[in-house]
Amino acid sequence: MKALAIARTNVRRLFRERSTIFFVFVLPMLIILLLGATFGGGLTPRVGVVATGVGELGEQLVEAIAGGGDLEVVRYDSREALGPAVERGRVDAGLELPANYDRTVRSGGEAVLRFLARPDQLGPQLRAAVAAAAAGQAAELRAARFTVAETGSGFDEALARARMVAVAIPSISVEETTAGEALLPRDLGTFDLGASQQLLLFVFLTSLTGASALMETRRLGISRRMLSTPTSGWTILIGEALGRFGVALVQGVFILVGTLLAFRVDWGDPLGAAAVLVAFCLVGSGAGMLLGATFRSEQQAISVSLLAGLGLAALGGSMVPLEVFPRAVRDVAHVTPHAWGNDAFAELVRRGGGIEDILLELGVLLALAALLLALAAWRLRRAITR
Amino acid sequence: MQRAGPPVLECTALRKRFGDLLAVDGVGFTIAGGETYGLLGPNGAGKTTTISMVCGLLERDGGTVTVAGRPMTTRSVEAKAAIGYIPQELAIYPDLTARENLAFFARLYGLPRAAVSTRVAEVLDVIGLADRAGDRASEFSGGMKRRLNIGIGLLHRPRLLVLDEPTAGVDPQSRNSILGSIEELSDSGMAVLYTTHYMEEAERLCDRVGIIDGGQLKAEGTRRELVALVGETDRVRLSAAGELEAGLAACLVLPSVREASRHDDGLDLLVDGAAAALPGLLAALGAAGVTVRSVDVAEPNLEAVFLHLTGRALRD
Ligand SMILES: Nc1ncnc2c1ncn2[C@@H]1O[C@H](COP(=O)(O)OP(=O)(O)OP(=O)(O)O)[C@@H](O)[C@H]1O
Ligand SMILES: [Mg+2]
Numbered sequence: 004m005k006a007l008a009i010a011r012t013n014v015r016r017l018f019r020e021r022s023t024i025f026f027v028f029v030l031p032m033l034i035i036l037l038l039g040a041t042f043g044g045g046l047t048p049r050v051g052v053v054a055t056g057v058g059e060l061g062e063q064l065v066e067a068i069a070g071g072g073d074l075e076v077v078r079y080d081s082r083e084a085l086g087p088a089v090e091r092g093r094v095d096a097g098l099e100l101p102a103n104y105d106r107t108v109r110s111g112g113e114a115v116l117r118f119l120a121r122p123d124q125l126g127p128q129l130r131a132a133v134a135a136a137a138a139g140q141a142a143e144l145r146a147a148r149f150t151v152a153e154t155g156s157g158f159d160e161a162l163a164r165a166r167m168v169a170v171a172i173p174s175i176s177v178e179e180t181t182a183g184e185a186l187l188p189r190d191l192g193t194f195d196l197g198a199s200q201q202l203l204l205f206v207f208l209t210s211l212t213g214a215s216a217l218m219e220t221r222r223l224g225i226s227r228r229m230l231s232t233p234t235s236g237w238t239i240l241i242g243e244a245l246g247r248f249g250v251a252l253v254q255g256v257f258i259l260v261g262t263l264l265a266f267r268v269d270w271g272d273p274l275g276a277a278a279v280l281v282a283f284c285l286v287g288s289g290a291g292m293l294l295g296a297t298f299r300s301e302q303q304a305i306s307v308s309l310l311a312g313l314g315l316a317a318l319g320g321s322m323v324p325l326e327v328f329p330r331a332v333r334d335v336a337h338v339t340p341h342a343w344g345n346d347a348f349a350e351l352v353r354r355g356g357g358i359e360d361i362l363l364e365l366g367v368l369l370a371l372a373a374l375l376l377a378l379a380a381w382r383l384r385r386a387i388t389r
Numbered sequence: 390m391q392r393a394g395p396p397v398l399e400c401t402a403l404r405k406r407f408g409d410l411l412a413v414d415g416v417g418f419t420i421a422g423g424e425t426y427g428l429l430g431p432n433g434a435g436k437t438t439t440i441s442m443v444c445g446l447l448e449r450d451g452g453t454v455t456v457a458g459r460p461m462t463t464r465s466v467e468a469k470a471a472i473g474y475i476p477q478e479l480a481i482y483p484d485l486t487a488r489e490n491l492a493f494f495a496r497l498y499g500l501p502r503a504a505v506s507t508r509v510a511e512v513l514d515v516i517g518l519a520d521r522a523g524d525r526a527s528e529f530s531g532g533m534k535r536r537l538n539i540g541i542g543l544l545h546r547p548r549l550l551v552l553d554e555p556t557a558g559v560d561p562q563s564r565n566s567i568l569g570s571i572e573e574l575s576d577s578g579m580a581v582l583y584t585t586h587y588m589e590e591a592e593r594l595c596d597r598v599g600i601i602d603g604g605q606l607k608a609e610g611t612r613r614e615l616v617a618l619v620g621e622t623d624r625v626r627l628s629a630a631g632e633l634e635a636g637l638a639a640c641l642v643l644p645s646v647r648e649a650s651r652h653d654d655g656l657d658l659l660v661d662g663a664a665a666a667l668p669g670l671l672a673a674l675g676a677a678g679v680t681v682r683s684v685d686v687a688e689p690n691l692e693a694v695f696l697h698l699t700g701r702a703l704r705d
Contacts, residue, residue, distance in 0.1 A: 008496040012485070019484045224480035228541070230463070231444050232497040233470040388448050388463045 005234050009242025013216060014249060031254045034205055035261040048129055049075045051085045051094035051119075058105020060140070067136040068098070074132060082117075089119045096120045096129040108144055109158060127327040198268050199348035200321040203283055203341055206255040207316065210287025211308040213247035217295025217383075218304045227387050236384040240292055244376060248288040255280045271351025275358040279347045282368035286340040289375025296382035315339040343367050397422050397457055397471070397549045397580040398443065404451035405438050405604075412438045414604040417452065420549065425571075425581040427595030429588065429691060431703055435604040436584040437477055440553050443582065444474045457548055470499060473542030477553035477584075479534055480541075483527035487518050487537050490526060491544060498545035508544060515570060516540040532563030539567065543574070550574060551582045556590065568593060588691040588703055600695055607698045612691065619689045619697045622647060623663035625670075626685040628655040632678035639677040643670060655682075 017023050054065050069076040077094050079085040089097040097119035101107065107114045118133060120126030143162065150161035220226045220243065229239050259276060262268040270276040291308065298304040316322060319341025325333050336342040347364035350356040358365075401417040413435040420426045428436050441447035443454055445461045445468060454461040457471040481490050491509040500508055513519040516536040521529070526537055539555055552571070556564040571594060575581050585591055591598050592612055599609040608615055629636065633651055640649045640658060645666035647659040660666050663686045674681055695703045 005497055005499075008493065012482070012489075012493050015489075016482060016484055223482065224476055224478050225482065227446060228474070228476060228480040228494075229497055231446055231469060231472070231474040231476075232494065233466040233499055234497050235464070235466060384463065388446060 006242035010245035013246025049094040051097040053099040056102045057100045061104035203344045204316040204321040206251045207287040208312040210251040211291040213291030214294035214304040214308045218301040240380040244288040244292045251284040272357045275351045283344045285372035289372045292379035296379045320345045399455040402452040423578045427591040427598040428584040429591045430601035434601045471548045473547030473550045475542040475552045488522040494541045495544045512540045549580045615694045624687040625658040628683045629681045631680045635677040636674045636679035639673045
């Protein structure tokens, strides 16, 4: 098949450049390590907590937040001390419990927790962890209150019983948590989410390098010469796309397997993860081909690729989780392939879905890829024959 | 040598406009099987534009192209299989070896995988790069790159070889070897479409020549036919001494002499039918007191034809 011959030559030429070794092998390795260091527990985020006179339940919540060992809790006396500490980055986030916390929740009232975050990537994740802990306690309290109402037993006794049940049937507590106010489920390692987003960001950028590769073959007069042979424009485009698609896919698999083995990252259903990766790399290659067929200079193609790669990723939730955006922004974000890719991974990783649960996301990604490739084929033919 | 047979290429009334510029305006010609046809014209005449339409690389604004009986468009696949196109600018991968470049295009020309390496080796022999086959094209001299560029178009043994100024910017030795290869290919029965602005190349290689200028085909025919357009006027250059002024006057009264002028050590004449007129001419010069040391007769060439047709020299 001619497209394969074109793809093979594309890749062979890529590997003739020494810098490729870094780009194809070392960079993903660095990314695996970097992700591990950032999210994998090497760095413990610090949360500043103001909790004076919050009573027994208040102290228990603080313990729950510190409990997993994923967070380090630093105590502050007052809101006035906590604010500057967060601002100056001495802690990564701040949490203030109301002084009457214990009394309020025992009486069934609403206790409002004030959460302060720095405008960085960690903020939403810490907020999620705090929310998860609060939701966990809320679930136990609701159960206890229910017991008190039904059986007339004492609150503390009921609470103790509720906790026993929660431990014995962990699935209930998980259910309660996701249904409650938590943004992210409590059992989600922050690493998992960060990893899938970074993966998509990275493989998209890699597939976009097809743009400058195509520009170069155009500049060398080789695309034109290919068209003088009995080879259709479509075949030429598929061949060129296939080369960088293959490289991006190999890198993606490498990162996937690497993080899985080295950091025990859960990517969800392997078949599903592979399918998202393939569809996503196809979109990236299609976008790369369209840019490469449209632009006039390699410099232009490279800078626009970079902008597109990073911009789409930012909007599509590959830098900050989509969940923290308002609904309207989240809808707009779904013009980006990244949003669909992240949705798919969220389904696989967080909700334990299989490939059958992400058919919509896969369908959207594949349709987008087909559209981009068709547009690119049309642009390429025009660029040569006009 | 002109060859018979059904036409390998037929194009009529080709037209291409770039903005306000009518780059090709009604060009049409036919190439028979095994025939070598030259498009001779100066820079910007429209040669590359014409060839690009012939090879299905450029959308045309008008006209038809038929290659080996099949219509050619930018989407044709069958018609393109009959052509080996060698672009004016190098179109090779500099970071691949000669062998890799050839093998790659062999696949695109549709050679079966098993046949590729044998055919690549044959072509490497033809273009004289067999001993450099494993070197990257970027390490080649200009002439070697040109030969590789040509070799790619030979891989599938096309019925029509289209070469767009294959010798541009090439040293005389490489040029000679390139012209030699084209003659051999032509002798083996391949039809050739050759563009050049070198009159000597067109004269040496081509069975028929089309003279193109300003996007139009000004005249077409064998060398003899084209030269006949100018008439039978030969350029005679005499190197002589003695009474040159008297000799000049004596020449000008002869009916066969069209023009005469003096130069430092002799006379330049334009003479109708020099072969017949020469004895009388020399006798008249002798009588006028001129001693002729040597005579140089140049028959009219395509350069003269171009001058005659366009009023301009082929090259500035
Ligand atoms: N893509 C293009 N866009 C605009 N004008 C063009 C384009 N290609 C060619 N031209 C113009 O068309 C005319 C014919 O160009 P063409 O390349 O066919 O000439 P040529 O005979 O091959 O010349 P040369 O001997 O220099 O290669 C020129 O005036 C050229 O500037
Ligand atoms: Mg040209």
